[in-house]
Amino acid sequence: MKRSREAIITHMLDICxxxxxxxxxVYQANLNFKTVMPYINFLIKKELIECNRNKSIIxxxxxxxxxxxxxxxxxxxxxxxLYGMSDSESxxxxxxxxxxxxxxx
Numbered sequence: 001m002k003r004s005r006e007a008i009i010t011h012m013l014d015i016c017x018x019x020x021x022x023x024x025x026v027y028q029a030n031l032n033f034k035t036v037m038p039y040i041n042f043l044i045k046k047e048l049i050e051c052n053r054n055k056s057i058i059x060x061x062x063x064x065x066x067x068x069x070x071x072x073x074x075x076x077x078x079x080x081x082l083y084g085m086s087d088s089e090s091x092x093x094x095x096x097x098x099x100x101x102x103x104x105x
Contacts, residue, residue, distance in 0.1 A: 006072065009048075012039055013069040016049050016061040025059065 011029045020028070026036050040059060043049040048065035052058045061069065079085075 008039060009043065010069065010072045010076070012043065013048060013061050013065050013072075016043075016059045017066065017069070019052070019058045019060045021056060021058060 008029060008031070012025055015025050015028045022033070022036060022040065025031070025040070026033055029036070031039070040049070043059075043065070044051060047062055048068060049059045050062050052060055
């Protein structure tokens with residue numbers, strides 16, 4: 001199943017909460033170096049993460065990003081409850097649910 005952009009962004013904001021290198025983001029979010037940069041650039045542009053340059057580049061979730069992360073987690077939890085999925089299922093994948101209640105992937 002394919003992850004949604006929102007799921008990837010949520011995971012990246014969570015990873016960067018305590019500060020993370022690009023390598024850590026790539027491995028923990030299960031992305032590759034080519035696909036991670038558009039997400040990082042988008043999150044920086046929207047002021048959801050910041051880039052701290054010391055000896056190495058560290059990305060850290062901003063206050064605004066932390067607020068969004070809490071809201072996204074709350075929505076994912078509500079959706080999981082609504083569709084009878086575990087939080088981890090609703091967090092990682094998008095599912096199309098028809099009105100009969102069966103799921104499509």
